[in-house]
Amino acid sequence: MSILVVGSVAFDTLTTPTGHRDKVLGGAATHFSLAASFFTPVRVVGVVGNDFTTEHEDVMRTKSIDTSGIEHADGLSFHWTGSYEGAMSEARTLGTDLNVFGTFAPKIPASYADSDYLFLANIDPVLQLQVRQQMPNVKLVAGDTMNYWINDHRDNLLKVLRELDILIINDTEARLLSGEHNLVTAAKKVMELGPKSLVIKHGEYGATAFFSDRSFTDEQGTPSPFRAPALPIETVVDPTGAGDSFAGGFYGYIASQPSLTPAVLRKALFYGGVMGSFAVEAFGTERLQRTTREEIEERFRLFVEISHLDSELKPEAR
Numbered sequence: 001m002s003i004l005v006v007g008s009v010a011f012d013t014l015t016t017p018t019g020h021r022d023k024v025l026g027g028a029a030t031h032f033s034l035a036a037s038f039f040t041p042v043r044v045v046g047v048v049g050n051d052f053t054t055e056h057e058d059v060m061r062t063k064s065i066d067t068s069g070i071e072h073a074d075g076l077s078f079h080w081t082g083s084y085e086g087a088m089s090e091a092r093t094l095g096t097d098l099n100v101f102g103t104f105a106p107k108i109p110a111s112y113a114d115s116d117y118l119f120l121a122n123i124d125p126v127l128q129l130q131v132r133q134q135m136p137n138v139k140l141v142a143g144d145t146m147n148y149w150i151n152d153h154r155d156n157l158l159k160v161l162r163e164l165d166i167l168i169i170n171d172t173e174a175r176l177l178s179g180e181h182n183l184v185t186a187a188k189k190v191m192e193l194g195p196k197s198l199v200i201k202h203g204e205y206g207a208t209a210f211f212s213d214r215s216f217t218d219e220q221g222t223p224s225p226f227r228a229p230a231l232p233i234e235t236v237v238d239p240t241g242a243g244d245s246f247a248g249g250f251y252g253y254i255a256s257q258p259s260l261t262p263a264v265l266r267k268a269l270f271y272g273g274v275m276g277s278f279a280v281e282a283f284g285t286e287r288l289q290r291t292t293r294e295e296i297e298e299r300f301r302l303f304v305e306i307s308h309l310d311s312e313l314k315p316e317a318r
């Protein structure tokens with residue numbers, strides 16, 4: 001089933017210990033869409049400027065991503081400048097030029113109206129809310145945000161959180177949002193703000209899903225937290241977009257399934273990890289552009305293997 005995603009479509013200027021790139025195609029919605037497109041149809045809502053060419057749009061179109069909801073405005077596209085040091089676990093933002101996003105008022109094309117899944121990717125919470133309000137009948141709403149919006153646009157962000165079935169953020173964001181250091185306490189506090197379920201990404205260490213008692217439940221009641229590791233990756237070139245690619249794999253897999261069960265959600269965490277692992281292997285969207293479905297399944301198998309998820313691994317009977 002189709003996912004409608006709203007978020008930044010951007011150019012990124014990136015410096016990592018492995019090199020530098022000026023204004024490469026990026027943005028939360030771009031990384032998300034590319035990753036999710038391997039699993040399910042994706043439709044994008046966003047805005048770009050005169051610097052966004054047919055060639056850029058074709059990166060999405062060749063993956064059958066519907067770009068008819070990307071508005072072309074006069075001006076420059078969103079531009080993010082970031083750098084990473086050492087283990088590259090944290091991005092340092094050096095510049096955020098909203099440009100055409102500064103005056104953007106999202107309009108959902110009529111052809112997007114039957115989308116069942118909504119993803120509010122990282123962008124101004126005001127825009128996330130406007131899109132949510134235009135899509136009142138979706139089956140599931142998930143979303144993401146970042147420190148910039150948590151720190152400086154908190155009141156608007158709180159309104160978005162109340163709308164979410166699933167929030168997908170990283171450890172730093174969970175701590176910032178809740179004011180708590182302990183991750184379990186932080187998760188509880190974040191879910192009190194609205195999201196029914198919460199996925200916390202731990203970068204190179206995997207991700208954990210937490211559930212509130214308003215989450216979907218299995219026969220036993222509210223499912224317990226579930227953690228998936230990350231694949232140890234030898235070639236880490238640029239972590240930009242890893243979080244969005246994780247979200248794309250995670251939500252794309254969920255949207256491809258007939259219903260959301262705890263088993264589907266657990267498997268989705270693994271697909272999220274697989275897509276994140278590809279994203280970091282080259283600058284910007286380069287690696288996702290040349291990923292194949294076969295490679296994804298191959299990595300999924302590897303993932304299961306390194307997680308020792310076989311039937312022999314059971315606690316000792318006492």
Ligand code: AMP
Nearest residue numbers: 008010026027080122240241242243244
């Ligand atoms: P991540 O997956 O967390 O590495 O997200 C990286 C992407 O987020 C980059 O491609 C940026 O263009 C985008 N980005 C950075 N800052 C913002 C912001 N304030 N709002 C929306 N998107 C952003």
